[in-house]
Structures are given as structure tokens and as C-alpha cells.
Amino acid sequence: MEKRIYILNGPNLNLLGKRQPEIYGHETLADVVAACAKVAGEVPVRDAQSNHEGGLVELIHEAREDGLGIVLNAGAYTHTSVAILDALNTFEGPVMEVHISNVHQRESFRHHSYISARADGIIVGCGTQGYELAVQRILRMTGQG
Ligand code: CA2
Numbered sequence: 508m509e510k511r512i513y514i515l516n517g518p519n520l521n522l523l524g525k526r527q528p529e530i531y532g533h534e535t536l537a538d539v540v541a542a543c544a545k546v547a548g549e550v551p552v553r554d555a556q557s558n559h560e561g562g563l564v565e566l567i568h569e570a571r572e573d574g575l576g577i578v579l580n581a582g583a584y585t586h587t588s589v590a591i592l593d594a595l596n597t598f599e600g601p602v603m604e605v606h607i608s609n610v611h612q613r614e615s616f617r618h619h620s621y622i623s624a625r626a627d628g629i630i631v632g633c634g635t636q637g638y639e640l641a642v643q644r645i646l647r648m649t650g651q652g
Pocket of ligand 1: 518521523525526531580582605606607608609610
């Protein structure tokens, strides 16, 4: 079965490029996915966004079947969700945690991440380029880049 790189986004990230550009930039989620697909080259990408915690858990379960690796920006669930951490712990490939903003320069409730305990790498504060860097890292970790 051909494996895919999953690019998963959590709540409100469907608004990327449409609100708060001073924090999250001008690129839309579609722009971000297109840039990731370019970096991934021959390796297919599967992108999805959910505003629901259970939706993200189910997408991670899907990745258990054919995921080469997961790039995850869990949005605000990063700071609250043991369920997403538990799901990630059932996935065998590399997991890259991405945050567009530098969460460490923001409110203290954004400084802790449940995802980080499982993530193989964490990219924060690199804007939407962070997703491309994460894809590049998954390719390298899986011997394809
Ligand atoms: O910096 C990030 O990528 C975050 O994961 C974004 C989350 C925030 O809760 C995390 O602490 C850090 C919020 C996503 C909201 O996305 C929007 C995008 C455009 C406009 C409004 C919200």
C-alpha cells in the first residue's frame, strides 16, 4: 500500500489567511497544503482539518493504516487533549508537531503541549513554513529525502 504523509490541522485553522494575519500570516490552509505537496514530491499527502477533538482522533487512526508520518497542528487541543496524545501513541511513524506562532512568546496556557510527549520533532514560530520543514523532516526520517 502506498503510504501518505498526513497533514492534520485542528480547530479554527480553516480560517488561516482569513483572520488574524498578524499572528498566523496571509497564507490559507490550501496554500499550506499545496506547498507541502510540492516538498513531498512523489510522496502523496493526505490533508484534513477538524474543529472536533474526536475528528482528529479518527484521522490519526486512519493514519495508522497508511501514514508514512504525521504533521500535526492540533491548535488549541495541543494544550488540553490527552485523547489526541493517546491516539498518537498508537501510531508507529514519525510525528512532527507544528505551531505557526511562537507559543512560548504568548500566554502561559500555550506553553504546555500534550502532543510534545509523543512528537519526534517540534517546530514553533516559523510561520506556515513550519509545515514544509516538518514534511522535509518526515521524508528524511523515513529515508526518502
Ligand atoms: O500557533 C499555532 O499554530 C497554534 O497551534 C494555533 C492555535 C493556538 O490555539 C495554539 O496555541 C497555537 C489557534 C489556531 C487558530 O487559527 C486561526 C487561524 C486564522 C485565524 C484565526 C485563527
